[in-house]
Amino acid sequence: MNDTIRTILDRRSVRAYRPGRIESKELDLILEAGRYAPSAMNQQAWHFTVVRDREMLDKLESSFRTVFLESGIEALRKVAGRDDFRVFYNAPTLIIVSGDSTALAPSYDCTLAMENMMLAAASLGIGSCWMHAVMMCYATEKGRKLFNELGLAFPENHEPYAAAVFGYRAAPLSAPEPRKTDVVTIIG
Numbered sequence: 109m110n111d112t113i114r115t116i117l118d119r120r121s122v123r124a125y126r127p128g129r130i131e132s133k134e135l136d137l138i139l140e141a142g143r144y145a146p147s148a149m150n151q152q153a154w155h156f157t158v159v160r161d162r163e164m165l166d167k168l169e170s171s172f173r174t175v176f177l178e179s180g181i182e183a184l185r186k187v188a189g190r191d192d193f194r195v196f197y198n199a200p201t202l203i204i205v206s207g208d209s210t211a212l213a214p215s216y217d218c219t220l221a222m223e224n225m226m227l228a229a230a231s232l233g234i235g236s237c238w239m240h241a242v243m244m245c246y247a248t249e250k251g252r253k254l255f256n257e258l259g260l261a262f263p264e265n266h267e268p269y270a271a272a273v274f275g276y277r278a279a280p281l282s283a284p285e286p287r288k289t290d291v292v293t294i295i296g
Contacts, residue, residue, distance in 0.1 A: 115231045120282055122235025125199040125275035129160060134232050135201070138274065141228035142205065145221035153211035154218050155263050159202040164258055168202070169195050171254045172241045179244070195241050199273030204242055206266035218269035226272055235277040242271035 109117075130138075139156055147153065159165060172195045176188030187193060196202060205221050207214030226236040245251035246268050255261065262268065 111231070115227055117284070118281065119227060119230040120284070121237040122277050123197045123237060124278040125197055125235060125273075126278045127198070127200070128276065129200050130234060130274055130276070134234060137232065138225045138228045138234070142221040142225040145217070145224040147217040147220065148211065148213035151211050151217065153208035153214055154221050155206045155266055157204040157206065157260065157262065159204070159260070160200060162200070165196055165202060167258060168254070171251070172245050175245045175248060175251060176241070196239070196273050197237060199237070199275040201274040202239065203272055203274060204268045205270040206262040206268045208263070208265050209267055210265050215269045222270035222272055229274050234274055236272045236274045239271040239273055243268050
């Protein structure tokens with residue numbers, strides 16, 4: 109099995125991180141991998157916002173708790189009600205991929221860029237975890253106001269379509285969850 113396939117099969121969502129920032133050269137490689145993702149008609153209509161400021165991450169996390177508690181989704185309210193709620197799992201880096209909403213396929217383009225970054229991180233021994241909470245929060249009036257107050261404004265016509273946290277794992281990777289086997293149809 110080649111290294112690329114091994115990285116894809118070994119990647120896991122990491123929910124415990126060591127303190128300390130990702131080395132700059134590694135972060136640069138992760139971001140470069142994102143820039144090389146495919147995009148509709150090669151528009152590359154994305155922007156990567158990297159948040160490494162602990163105070164800003166903590167403010168976002170506190171606000172996300174409120175959004176979860178006010179949501180109509182019981183599972184989110186339950187998670188946010190826990191004393192140990194840490195939506196970012198103490199990760200030192202959050203990357204948000206926003207896309208030009210007037211582009212052909214911004215949600216797909218941004219998601220592909222994030223997957224490239226998550227795989228690049230895994231290949232470097234860096235953990236990551238998808239953060240849908242960013243898009244959920246931004247979808248609310250209160251959330252957009254918070255992003256602006258914190259200086260997390262996106263380029264004109266952009267909105268966040270993908271987000272993940274990154275950092276050095278605090279524990280070994282877990283075994284993979286079983287995968288469904290009845291999800292493929294081959295025609296011809």
